[in-house]
Amino acid sequence: MIRRLASGEYRLYSRKVDPKTGKRRNLGTFATREGAEKHEREVQYFKRHA
Numbered sequence: 001m002i003r004r005l006a007s008g009e010y011r012l013y014s015r016k017v018d019p020k021t022g023k024r025r026n027l028g029t030f031a032t033r034e035g036a037e038k039h040e041r042e043v044q045y046f047k048r049h050a
Helices: 033-049
Strands: 002-004 010-017 024-030
Touching (some): 010 033
């Protein structure tokens, strides 16, 4: 899940809620939405191929 921050940057959050904190895990902050989407694809690839 990608959200736009007040600063204009984009942050990638995990899809599932972290049971320990009750919030979504921060998977990185990026200057552009394209950068966040690219990293999201990399994360999904790693989850399936590691």
